[in-house]
Amino acid sequence: MGRTFSRLALLPLAVIGLGTLASCVDETIVFRDRELFEEPLAAANSFLGYTSTDDKLTVCGNCHIGPQGEWEETAHADAWNGLQDSGHAQPFCEGCHTVTELGNTVTEVSGHSATGEERYQDVQCESCHGPGLTHVTNPEDATVPMAAMDVGLDLTQGCAECHQGTHHPFAEEWTESGHGSVIGYPAGRESCEGCHTGEGALEMFGVNTVYIEQETVAQDGEHLAITCAVCHDPHGSDHSGQLRFPIDEPSEELNLCMQCHQKRGTPDPTSFRGPHSPEGPTLLGTAGWWPPGLAQPILSTHGSTDENPRLCAGCHVNSYEIDDQETGEFLFNATGHRFEATPCTDAQGLLVEGPCANDEKTYAACTDCHSEAVALQLVDQAELSIEADIAELADLLDTVETTMPGEFDDSDARYTVAEGSRFNLELAQTPGAVVHNPFLIRALLDASIAEMKEEYNLP
Numbered sequence: 001m002g003r004t005f006s007r008l009a010l011l012p013l014a015v016i017g018l019g020t021l022a023s024c025v026d027e028t029i030v031f032r033d034r035e036l037f038e039e040p041l042a043a044a045n046s047f048l049g050y051t052s053t054d055d056k057l058t059v060c061g062n063c064h065i066g067p068q069g070e071w072e073e074t075a076h077a078d079a080w081n082g083l084q085d086s087g088h089a090q091p092f093c094e095g096c097h098t099v100t101e102l103g104n105t106v107t108e109v110s111g112h113s114a115t116g117e118e119r120y121q122d123v124q125c126e127s128c129h130g131p132g133l134t135h136v137t138n139p140e141d142a143t144v145p146m147a148a149m150d151v152g153l154d155l156t157q158g159c160a161e162c163h164q165g166t167h168h169p170f171a172e173e174w175t176e177s178g179h180g181s182v183i184g185y186p187a188g189r190e191s192c193e194g195c196h197t198g199e200g201a202l203e204m205f206g207v208n209t210v211y212i213e214q215e216t217v218a219q220d221g222e223h224l225a226i227t228c229a230v231c232h233d234p235h236g237s238d239h240s241g242q243l244r245f246p247i248d249e250p251s252e253e254l255n256l257c258m259q260c261h262q263k264r265g266t267p268d269p270t271s272f273r274g275p276h277s278p279e280g281p282t283l284l285g286t287a288g289w290w291p292p293g294l295a296q297p298i299l300s301t302h303g304s305t306d307e308n309p310r311l312c313a314g315c316h317v318n319s320y321e322i323d324d325q326e327t328g329e330f331l332f333n334a335t336g337h338r339f340e341a342t343p344c345t346d347a348q349g350l351l352v353e354g355p356c357a358n359d360e361k362t363y364a365a366c367t368d369c370h371s372e373a374v375a376l377q378l379v380d381q382a383e384l385s386i387e388a389d390i391a392e393l394a395d396l397l398d399t400v401e402t403t404m405p406g407e408f409d410d411s412d413a414r415y416t417v418a419e420g421s422r423f424n425l426e427l428a429q430t431p432g433a434v435v436h437n438p439f440l441i442r443a444l445l446d447a448s449i450a451e452m453k454e455e456y457n458l459p
Contacts, residue, residue, distance in 0.1 A: 007138070034060050037136065038119070045110035046131035049099050049119035051161075055436045060125040060132055063139070067125070070236030076123035096162035098122065104130035105148065105212070123162075149198065149211035151175075151227050157212075159228045166332050170228070173178070173337040176353070177438055179226035187223045195260035195277075197223030203257070205230075205244055226402045231256060247313040250305055252280050257312035267423045272410035274426035283311065288427050288444040289420030291451040300437040307369070315341035318365040323350045341365050342379075382438040386428060389445035393425050396452045404456065417455040421448035 037059040039047050042185070048059040056077055061068025071077055079097040083089045094101050098112035099120040104127065112120035126132050128147040135143040151171050152158025160171035174180045186192035189191035193200030199217045211229075216222050224230075232242045239246045245256035252262045258280035264273065265281030267289050275453055285297030301307040308314040317336035324331050325348060332350055344356035358376055358414075366375035400407050400418045405417040424444040427433055434441050452458060 004362075033153075040133065041115050041117070043110075043114040044117070044120070045101075045106060045108060045114065046133035047099050047111040047120065047126050048132050048136065049111065049117070049126070050338075052142060053118050053121065056122070058124045058126075060129075064125070067235045068157060070233075071125070072236075074236040074242055076127070079123045080121035091422055096123075099124045099126050099439060102161040103127045103158065104145075106130055121259055123267055144210070146210055146212045148212050149202075149224060149227055149229055151180075151225075159177055163228070166330075168333060168335060170335050170337045173351070174228070176351075177338045177340075179339065182223045188221070193223070195263070196223075198227045198230050201226060201230045201260070247310050248305060250284055250303065250311060252284070255280065255311060257316075261312070267415070267420060268413040269413070269419075274423055275430050277433065278427060278430060280314065281434055282427070282430075282433055282440060285437055285440050287437075287440065289423045289448070290444075291417070291420070291447040294443065294447045298437070298440040298443050300439050301369075302435070302436060314368070315365050320364045324348065336365070341432075342375075374407050379435055382434045385438070386434060386445060389442065389449065390425065393421060393445055393449050393452070395423065396449065396456075396458055399458060400452070400456055407456075417451050421452050424448045 019063060037051055040046065040048055051057045051059050051062060056072055058068060058071075061071075075082065076280040083093055083097040095113055099122075101110045103123070104450075108187070109125070126145070130145040130147075132145055135145055144232035148157040150158050151160045151174060163170040164172055173450070183196060186196040195201065197217075199214075200223075213224060217224050231244060233244050235244055237244060239256075243256055245254060245259060247256050249255045252258045261277045262280035263278070264271075264276040265278035265287040275287070278287045283300075283303040285299040285303055290296055302315065303311065305311065310317075313336075316339045319333065319335050321330065322332040322334060323329060331348065334351060338351060340354075342358075342361040342365065343351045344354040344360055346352050347363045349362060354361075358379060361376075363372040363375040363379075366372065370378065387427070397418060404418075407416045410419070425448070428441050428445055
């Protein structure tokens with residue numbers, strides 16, 4: 001029962017006096033629940049799909065408004081139309097463009113695969129979380145269908161059930177990358193887990209999503225690798241590729257890659273340890289020990305958002321097609337998810353494990369700015385140009401270490417010219433440092449050589 005005031009209450013007082021009885025009425029307010037979903041067919045295996053296909057409103061989205069709104073802006077929300085408009089739609093493609101048994105823990109044919117119903121078009125919430133009927137009919141924490149965080153290369157769950165194959169081998173390339181494996185020592189050290197484990201990175205990013213493996217990785221010795229959902233937000237984000245952070249920000253604090261690839265880019269006077277993943281500050285021209293009078297930053301074209309808008313990803317995450325060199329037929333589509341700027345290749349151009357010589361690598365990632373031949377020549381020139389400086393600085397440091405070992409005493413508070421120069425030498429010898437910023441590396445070496453000679457009166 002409810003009481004509402006009539007619009008007559010807005011009329012002048014004299015009019016209200018004439019219509020007192022009409023100015024206030026009792027009205028009965030009737031609440032009617034609408035159906036949030038249509039009961040699924042038995043063959044659908046408890047998948048619900050859309051409440052409204054036209055509005056792209058998932059059944060889950062009736063309650064989970066935030067994720068629904070974010071998801072609507074993703075490519076997953078347009079997966080069905082994207083396939084139909086591609087010009088090469090085939091029935092065998094539909095499983096990854098609809099709600100099915102792919103991407104979740106279900107193994108039997110379900111959803112669109114079983115029914116062909118329109119309500120299951122697009123990659124919806126249940127594609128990753130699994131069937132939602134139990135939770136919708138009994139909405140408790142215990143019934144929440146949890147998604148897998150692991151990539152699932154056994155093809156029974158996770159992103160790899162769809163994001164794999166010769167045309168989009170994201171998962172296969174990821175397994176061959178540094179992100180795809182867990183290194184025992186840093187993963188088992190609490191201070192290192194934020195960058196060396198998937199669960200640690202999620203915690204560092206402030207992500208509190210519950211996932212299937214959470215209890216497992218909470219046990220000692222069990223860790224997630226840096227999986228897809230560490231870098232990509234499955235529900236959507238404001239950044240391209242559903243990334244959790246932007247890739248076009250020249251900032252150690254904001255750039256996705258630099259969340260981790262910036263540790264000890266500059267010296268820690270309290271530690272004997274040298275550079276550790278210094279790629280971010282090297283690219284931005286701020287890495288290293290800076291002798292007096294050397295003005296920073298020293299930027300290279302690779303670190304300029306004008307010349308290289310995607311920064312780290314501009315070289316390390318690139319997609320390109322590999323065709324048979326004789327027939328021209330398609331062989332493979334590289335996705336850049338090995339995260340190698342210049343990966344090793346075989347005679348056909350297919351990616352293989354390294355290490356290998358520079359001329360056995362592909363420089364396809366460089367072709368936005370250079371030809372592959374020019375890129376190879378520039379890399380060789382950059383590395384050759386600092387060889388003499390590296391050798392000279394190493395000789396100077398050996399001389400000081402032999403004659404004045406106290407200059408390398410890491411236990412005291414004094415940070416010496418020798419210790420700073422040693423850091424710069426180690427930075428220059430870090431794989432890829434010269435390519436990331438040849439101008440910075442050369443400047444730091446030259447300044448260190450000059451400072452060593454003056455400080456220790458060396459020829």
